[in-house]
Amino acid sequence: MKLIRFFLAVAVIAVMFISVACEYVFIEPVTYTVSGEVKFSTDVAPVLNRECITCHNGNHSSGLDLRTDYSYASLQANNCVTAPAATSILIVHINADHHSDGITGEENAKMVSWIDAAAPNN
Ligand code: HEC
Secondary structure (H helix, E strand, C coil), rough: HHHHHHHHHHHHHHHCCCHHCCCCCCCCCCCCCCCCCCHHHHHHHHHHHHHCCCCCCCCCCCCCCCHHHHHHHHHHCCCCCCCCCCCCHHHHHHHCCCCCCCCCHHHHHHHHHHHCCCCCCC
């Protein structure tokens, strides 16, 4: 009888621990609101240059060159930044985790905003 009580006590304590461990923590998805004008020269080009030029460096098979001095012309020539941003080749690649792990949510939101503003060379 004592043994059964002991096991019951252990079971109750175990259930208490498990229910605490399984506490549901809701993580709000982070959305970024971009305010003000987004500039290609300061908000987009440096990010592409930082994240993408190990491959897109002028010798790449896709023909897309994302080095700072070449990225604007190359993105346009390859039709990568045509609005709406959500279906643009650039954002579709980035959102599909195409070697884009280092791009932050805020940087992504700025690129989207820039493309939806007709991708000016600003
Ligand atoms: C490890 C090499 C590598 C890296 C790093 C890389 N890419 Fe690519 N990328 C490729 C390859 C290979 C292709 C061609 C196949 C394809 O479309 O996925 C490509 C194609 C693309 C295309 C389509 C080009 C077109 O004309 O259709 C886009 C857009 C693109 N990459 C964007 C990026 C961006 C933005 C980054 C940086 C965040 C990046 N890539 C980093 C290898 C890479």
